[in-house]
Every structure is written in structure tokens, then in C-alpha cells.
Amino acid sequence: MMKNIDLNTETDIDIREVNKIIDQYIHRTGALIAILQSIQEKYSFLPQPAIKQISKRLRIPLSKVYHVATFYKAFSLKPRGRNSINVCLGTACHVRGTQRILGKLKRELGIIEGETTEDRCFTLDTVRCIGCCSLAPVMMINKDVHGRLTQEKAVEVLDRYQ
Numbered sequence: 001m002m003k004n005i006d007l008n009t010e011t012d013i014d015i016r017e018v019n020k021i022i023d024q025y026i027h028r029t030g031a032l033i034a035i036l037q038s039i040q041e042k043y044s045f046l047p048q049p050a051i052k053q054i055s056k057r058l059r060i061p062l063s064k065v066y067h068v069a070t071f072y073k074a075f076s077l078k079p080r081g082r083n084s085i086n087v088c089l090g091t092a093c094h095v096r097g098t099q100r101i102l103g104k105l106k107r108e109l110g111i112i113e114g115e116t117t118e119d120r121c122f123t124l125d126t127v128r129c130i131g132c133c134s135l136a137p138v139m140m141i142n143k144d145v146h147g148r149l150t151q152e153k154a155v156e157v158l159d160r161y162q
């Protein structure tokens with residue numbers, strides 16, 4: 001069983017890498033979002049030193065950068081796993097026992113919703129209906145949909161992403 005970690009957002013990063021990304025977008029319309037997306041892609045989250053650097057170079061108050069960073073679900077202020085699990089808790093999935101599957105995954109991974117495993121392999125989240133109700137119960141891992149899950153099948157699926 002994997003353990004959860006206390007996620008430390010004071011990550012050491014090479015600020016020159018952040019500057020390269022900022023340089024690519026700084027003079028474009030919508031630079032803030034584009035830069036945040038690029039940083040998120042590179043680090044799988046938005047490290048605090050990067051946010052401070054963006055604020056400084058774009059001359060945007062830190063509070064505004066944080067506001068944008070926390071507004072969009074695509075951005076994370078905490079390190080995320082290489083694989084993003086989204087267990088569907090919509091009605092069709094709920095009726096077909098998705099809570100038991102979620103419980104099994106939590107026990108298996110040793111984390112709760114919103115947390116990341118210590119080895120950064122998985123981040124566990126829930127969603128409300130991903131439009132595949134006929135396959136209920138369903139979870140997504142990254143962009144892959146896994147349907148007609150049982151507790152055992154859900155664990156088997158995880159193994160493919162280890």
C-alpha cells in the first residue's frame with residue numbers, strides 16, 4: 001500500500017526555465033493563462049517560485065495570479081501524480097456502486113480524493129458524469145475511459161499505469 005505525502009509547494013525549480021516560458025508568451029494576448037498552462041505542463045503543477053516570477057515579470061499582482069491559478073481546475077498548486085484518476089460519482093455510476101470502487105482505490109493507494117501517492121504515480125479525484133453512463137461504473141485515468149468496473153477490475157486497471 002502506498003502512503004500519501006504532505007505536499008510541499010516550496011519546490012526548488014530552475015527559474016531560468018520559467019523565464020524561457022515567460023519569454024515565449026509575454027508579449028501575446030492572454031499571456032498569463034498561456035504561461036500558467038505551460039508551467040503546469042512542465043512541472044505537473046504550479047510551483048510557488050514560478051508564480052512569483054510570473055507576477056514579477058508580467059507586473060500582475062501576486063493575488064491576481066493566484067486567483068487565476070485557483071479558478072481553473074486544470075491548474076494545481078500542489079504536485080500531481082503522473083496519472084490522474086477521475087472516478088465518476090454521477091447518478092448512473094452511483095447506482096452501480098461507484099462508491100465501493102472509490103473506497104477500494106482509496107485503500108489500495110492509501111490516499112483520499114484530491115491527494116497524490118508518495119511515488120507521484122497517481123492523483124485521485126472524482127467527477128460528476130463524464131458522459132459514458134452506459135458503461136457505468138466508470139473512471140478515467142488520464143484520457144482513457146475504463147467502464148463496467150468492479151473493485152477487482154479497478155485495481156487491475158491501476159496496475160497498467162504503475
Ligand code: FES
Pocket residue numbers: 088089090091092093094128129130131132133134136138
Ligand atoms: S454518471 Fe458516470 S458516466 Fe454518467
